[in-house]
Amino acid sequence: MKLSDKELEIIEILEKDARTPIDVLAKMIELPVEETEALVKKLEEANVIVQYTALVDWRKADGHEGVTAMIDVKVTPKRGVGFDEVAERIYRFPEVKSVYLMSGAYDLSVVIEGRSMADVAQFVSEKLSTLDSVISTTTHFILKKYKHDGIIFDQGDQDRRIVVAP
Amino acid sequence: MKPQTRRTYVSETVAGLKPSGIRRFFDLASSLDGVVSLGVGEPDFVTSWSIREASILSLEQGYTSYTANAGLFELRQEIAAYLRRKFHVEYRPEAEILVTVGASQAIDLALRAIVNPGDEVIVVEPGFVAYEPLVVLAGGTPVAVHASGADGFQLAPARIEQAITERTKAVIICSPNNPTGTVLRPSELDALARLAERHDFLVIADEIYAELTYEGEYISMAAVSGMRERTILISGFSKGFAMTGWRLGFAAAPEDILQAMLKIHQYAMMCAPTMAQYGALEALRNGEHEVEHMRNSYRRRRNYFVAALNEIGLPCHLPGGAFYAFPSIRHTGLTSEQFAERLLLEEKVAVVPGNVFGASGEGYIRCSYASSLEQLQEAIKRMKRFLARL
Numbered sequence A: 001m002k003l004s005d006k007e008l009e010i011i012e013i014l015e016k017d018a019r020t021p022i023d024v025l026a027k028m029i030e031l032p033v034e035e036t037e038a039l040v041k042k043l044e045e046a047n048v049i050v051q052y053t054a055l056v057d058w059r060k061a062d063g064h065e066g067v068t069a070m071i072d073v074k075v076t077p078k079r080g081v082g083f084d085e086v087a088e089r090i091y092r093f094p095e096v097k098s099v100y101l102m103s104g105a106y107d108l109s110v111v112i113e114g115r116s117m118a119d120v121a122q123f124v125s126e127k128l129s130t131l132d133s134v135i136s137t138t139t140h141f142i143l144k145k146y147k148h149d150g151i152i153f154d155q156g157d158q159d160r161r162i163v164v165a166p
Numbered sequence B: 001m002k003p004q005t006r007r008t009y010v011s012e013t014v015a016g017l018k019p020s021g022i023r024r025f026f027d028l029a030s031s032l033d034g035v036v037s038l039g040v041g042e043p044d045f046v047t048s049w050s051i052r053e054a055s056i057l058s059l060e061q062g063y064t065s066y067t068a069n070a071g072l073f074e075l076r077q078e079i080a081a082y083l084r085r086k087f088h089v090e091y092r093p094e095a096e097i098l099v100t101v102g103a104s105q106a107i108d109l110a111l112r113a114i115v116n117p118g119d120e121v122i123v124v125e126p127g128f129v130a131y132e133p134l135v136v137l138a139g140g141t142p143v144a145v146h147a148s149g150a151d152g153f154q155l156a157p158a159r160i161e162q163a164i165t166e167r168t169k170a171v172i173i174c175s176p177n178n179p180t181g182t183v184l185r186p187s188e189l190d191a192l193a194r195l196a197e198r199h200d201f202l203v204i205a206d207e208i209y210a211e212l213t214y215e216g217e218y219i220s221m222a223a224v225s226g227m228r229e230r231t232i233l234i235s236g237f238s239k240g241f242a243m244t245g246w247r248l249g250f251a252a253a254p255e256d257i258l259q260a261m262l263k264i265h266q267y268a269m270m271c272a273p274t275m276a277q278y279g280a281l282e283a284l285r286n287g288e289h290e291v292e293h294m295r296n297s298y299r300r301r302r303n304y305f306v307a308a309l310n311e312i313g314l315p316c317h318l319p320g321g322a323f324y325a326f327p328s329i330r331h332t333g334l335t336s337e338q339f340a341e342r343l344l345l346e347e348k349v350a351v352v353p354g355n356v357f358g359a360s361g362e363g364y365i366r367c368s369y370a371s372s373l374e375q376l377q378e379a380i381k382r383m384k385r386f387l388a389r390l
C-alpha cells in the first residue's frame, strides 16, 4: 500500500503517542479534523495501524509477578509449507508474545511470558519441545529490560533547561 | 582607619547597557513552581548520542589540548563541505572559516573586526537580544530598523535604505529569525544585496537557525549574487544540532575579514573547546538524519501551536523556521510586559514580552514551541482561560 505524506506523518505521530487527540493531530498535519479522522480510520482498516498498545514497566507494579524468556528453537521445516506451519502452531499459544524466523544458529526466536520460571519451564518442556518438528530449544530468561521497542525504560526525561532563555 | 569607599570602576559603556528583559523574566519565572515554560530559546532535545559519544571518545583518547586558533582543520574542512552541500557557498577552510565559542562569539568578533568608533550598524528588529549591546561594546552605534508584523516581519529594504548614512558599516540580519520565526524571502535578500553594493556595506547574516527551515530550500545571504564578498556568515551547532551547552559556532567570511576576526579570537579566546569540536565533527559527518527528525518534530509542533494560538484568539503569522511563534496581543489592550507578567503570575505560563527584542516587538509575545506536545496543549489551555478573563 502506497502511503501519502500525510498518512506517513499520522503513523509517525501515533506510533510515538497513540493518545494524541484527533484535533491536535489534525492541526499538526494541517488537515481538517474530519479528513484526519478518515485517514486514521483508513490506516486502521488496512491494518497499517494494527493496534494501539501501552508500553508498561511492570517492575513498577508492586505484587506483579512475571518473567520473560527468549527461546531459540531449531525445527525441521516441512515440505511445501517450510517454517510457516510450525511457526503458526507455536504463535497460537497465548503464552507466546512473539515469534521470528531467524537466520543463523537456530530457526525460530520465541518470546514467552509466564508468571514464574517454573511456568515458562513447563511450557517449554510440555508444549514447545513436544511439537513434532521441534528439534531443540535453548531458553534465556530476561533479567532486566533497559530498552524495548525503541523506548528506554527509566529515561530521565526531565527538562533540564532554564525556564527563560534568549 | 575607616574603610575608604571606592569609586565605581565599571566602564561607562557597560554601565550604559540596559539589562536584558529576558533576565527579568527568568528571575520572575524561576521564583514560581509549576510553570509551563514557552520562554526557552533552545531545543528541547538532548544532543544526539553519537555526538556525545564522539566527544567522550576524544576525551578518552586524550585530546585535551588547544587546537589551532581557527579550530581543528578537519572541522573547518567539514564546515566548508557542509556550507557547500547545504547552502551552495564556497569557503576555503584554511583562510575563510573560523570555529568560535557559539554563534555568540562569532557575532562579537564580526562586529569588533569591522567597527570603527562611531560607525553605524543597522539592526533589524525585532531581533536577537545580543545584537545591539554587542554593537555598542564594539564601539559602534546601533541603528534600529523595524520590520512590520503586517508583513510577517519581512525585511523592509525601503526602510533600511532610509537608515543608511555615510557611516553605515553593516546590517545584521537573522533568518529564520529569533523571535519572529520569519524566513526572509529571496526578493528581500536580493533587495538588501543591491543596497549593500550601492552603498558599500557588509551584511552580518546570523544563520544559526538555517537547519530549522520548514518549507523550501534555505537561501544563505552569502549565496545571493554578489554577496559572498560582502557577507559574514554566522552559524553554529546550538539550534539545529541541539548543542547549546557545547558553546560551538563558526563564521565564514572573505579572507581579509575573517583573518581580522581570527586576530581578536587568538588573543581573546585562543580556540574553541577541543572536546566540543570533536563532537561537532561527528555532528556534521553523521548528524543529518537526527537533524531531519528534530526538524520534522518542530514543524508538526509549529503547525499545532500556531493553529491553536489563532483559534484561541491570538493572531499569529505562520513562522517559516526556528521554533518561535510571535503572536499579537495588541487587541487585549495590555502591553507585552503586562501581558507576559500577568500570564505568568495568573496562569503560570512563561512567555517573553516582544518589546525585549526591540520596540517593534511591542504588542507581541514570543512563545517557544520547543516543548513537549503535552506542555504545549497545557499552555494553550491556560492561555485560553487567561484570555477569557481579560
Ligand SMILES: Cc1ncc(COP(=O)(O)O)c(C=O)c1O
Pocket: A166, B041, B101, B102, B103, B104, B105, B128, B174, B177, B178, B206, B208, B235, B236, B237, B238, B244, B247, B248, B249
Ligand atoms: C538569533 C540567534 N543568534 C545567536 C544565538 C546564540 O547562539 P550560540 O548558542 O551558538 O551562541 C542565538 C541563541 O539564542 C540566537 O537566537
